[in-house]
Amino acid sequence: MTPLDYDPAYSAGVRNLLIETATPRTSKRRHRIWIGISLVVGLSVLGAGGAVAANYLLPGADIVTDTSTSHTIAGVGPSDISIGSAPAGTNSLETSLACLSTGTLTWPDGSSMNCTSTDDANHPGSASIPWSHTRTVFKLGATAGTRWRLTYTFSRHQPTSFATNAAGQTYGIDGSNRHPDLIAALATNGRQGYINAKEQAAADPCRSPKNPAAAVKCTDDNSGKTFTIPVYESDGTTKIGVFTIGG
Amino acid sequence: MGVSADERTDLEVLAAAVAGDSRAFALLWDRHRDRVFGHALRITRVRADAEDATAIVFLEAWRKQSRIRDVDGSILPWLLVTTTNVCRNLQRAGRRYRAALDALPHVSDRREPTGTDLDLQAALRTLPAIDQQLLGLTLEGYSTAQAAQAVGLSPGAARTRITRARQRLRTQLGRAPIADIASQEGPR
Numbered sequence: 001m002t003p004l005d006y007d008p009a010y011s012a013g014v015r016n017l018l019i020e021t022a023t024p025r026t027s028k029r030r031h032r033i034w035i036g037i038s039l040v041v042g043l044s045v046l047g048a049g050g051a052v053a054a055n056y057l058l059p060g061a062d063i064v065t066d067t068s069t070s071h072t073i074a075g076v077g078p079s080d081i082s083i084g085s086a087p088a089g090t091n092s093l094e095t096s097l098a099c100l101s102t103g104t105l106t107w108p109d110g111s112s113m114n115c116t117s118t119d120d121a122n123h124p125g126s127a128s129i130p131w132s133h134t135r136t137v138f139k140l141g142a143t144a145g146t147r148w149r150l151t152y153t154f155s156r157h158q159p160t161s162f163a164t165n166a167a168g169q170t171y172g173i174d175g176s177n178r179h180p181d182l183i184a185a186l187a188t189n190g191r192q193g194y195i196n197a198k199e200q201a202a203a204d205p206c207r208s209p210k211n212p213a214a215a216v217k218c219t220d221d222n223s224g225k226t227f228t229i230p231v232y233e234s235d236g237t238t239k240i241g242v243f244t245i246g247g
Numbered sequence: 248m249g250v251s252a253d254e255r256t257d258l259e260v261l262a263a264a265v266a267g268d269s270r271a272f273a274l275l276w277d278r279h280r281d282r283v284f285g286h287a288l289r290i291t292r293v294r295a296d297a298e299d300a301t302a303i304v305f306l307e308a309w310r311k312q313s314r315i316r317d318v319d320g321s322i323l324p325w326l327l328v329t330t331t332n333v334c335r336n337l338q339r340a341g342r343r344y345r346a347a348l349d350a351l352p353h354v355s356d357r358r359e360p361t362g363t364d365l366d367l368q369a370a371l372r373t374l375p376a377i378d379q380q381l382l383g384l385t386l387e388g389y390s391t392a393q394a395a396q397a398v399g400l401s402p403g404a405a406r407t408r409i410t411r412a413r414q415r416l417r418t419q420l421g422r423a424p425i426a427d428i429a430s431q432e433g434p435r
Contacts, residue, residue, distance in 0.1 A: 006284050007298055013351030014302040015273050021309050022264050022272035066267065190352045 009190030058184050058192075059163035060172025064092075064128075068154040074100070075150075078142045086133040086154045093131035093138070096151040098124035103146025108139045121149075128157070163234070171234050187231040187241025194232050195243050203227040203245055256320030265312055275322070276305055283326050286387060290334040290371070300333045302348055303341050307333070316399060318389075324397035327387055328380045335376065370419045378412040381405055 099115030
């Protein structure tokens with residue numbers, strides 16, 4: 001019998017479904033946090049494909065362990081929220097922030113989310129932020145009068161190294177502080193592969209603005225446009241699909 | 248499929264998943280998907296059914312996590328036995344997961360399996376369920392003792408059943424069935 005490959009798109013879907021199924025009910029929101037992280041901290045590579053960070057085995061992905069259960073608190077306007085001492089071993093805080101009315105909400109690290117519709121309560125913004133275990137106050141920025149709901153869980157992130165292919169390129173999950181040559185991404189056909197960081201940068205028409213005003217104009221001029229780049233195996237040359245940027 | 252060599256047994260990985268590390272459960276998929284798929288394909292002979300059955304087997308493993316019987320720390324025999332059971336009635340086995348599975352994407356290459364052992368598959372289906380499970384495991388390279396452990400029989404009872412089942416198949420097919428099937432890899 002000729003060995004047949006298991007449908008790769010279906011396999012990626014089943015794999016994610018298994019992770020969803022195995023996620024404990026109290027931290028189901030935390031799992032969605034991990035998928036949604038790009039929306040807030042601007043990791044555009046995960047924006048179109050999504051869900052890559054949920055893959056336990058990709059090099060460079062942090063191994064994340066919760067050190068507490070999740071807590072939810074609601075309020076209005078900018079607030080210094082006392083969240084208590086973190087358990088020992090904590091180095092991060094997983095957060096999910098939802099607008100319950102229109103306005104802008106800002107995380108302690110300056111990243112923000114703007115809510116304009118009543119449906120935004122169902123689409124929380126998520127971020128995993130470094131957190132020293134002696135820190136007890138979460139400084140939330142908000143437009144005056146904006147109602148919000150914050151769910152947070154203390155956690156521990158353990159980084160793993162990127163891997164290197166035969167051509168000497170590093171590959172793995174892109175991070176805010178370290179960037180591999182080949183960035184893990186999900187192709188539009190559902191297959192998991194890697195995009196070339198140089199090709200990604202070259203596809204961005206606003207990569208070298210002359211000044212802030214030019215950057216804003218460029219973004220506005222190109223709003224809604226999409227660009228397609230190849231997705232490769234970890235060897236950096238075998239094409240397995242495409243990835244869409246922008247839009 | 249995976250990158251790092253994880254030294255943990257299946258049971259240790261499953262325990263981690265049950266304790267809250269949901270991503271560890273995906274590691275079991277990475278380890279055993281192909282073996283389960285190969286076994287499902289041998290039984291169903293229809294690619295889409297075998298892929299569905301494979302997904303259902305792992306979802307069932309989560310649902311029945313406290314009842315999984317391991318063989319030397321490996322849950323692969325349990326997965327293969329479950330594959331045999333799921334393939335016997337795919338409709339019923341998949342009912343609770345139908346909505347979730349139907350929402351997942353497929354790619355367009357849908358080659359079907361070739362091969363001439365349809366007789367064997369049909370003959371196997373005439374056997375009682377537990378005999379199908381036992382023979383399925385021996386076809387996958389497990390010893391009689393391991394197969395016995397996987398289905399919860401004494402080695403003697405398993406040996407008797409396997410011998411009788413093979414005799415029945417030989418009578419039905421007019422030839423010895425087992426030597427014609429080579430499993431793709433031996434058990435770990």
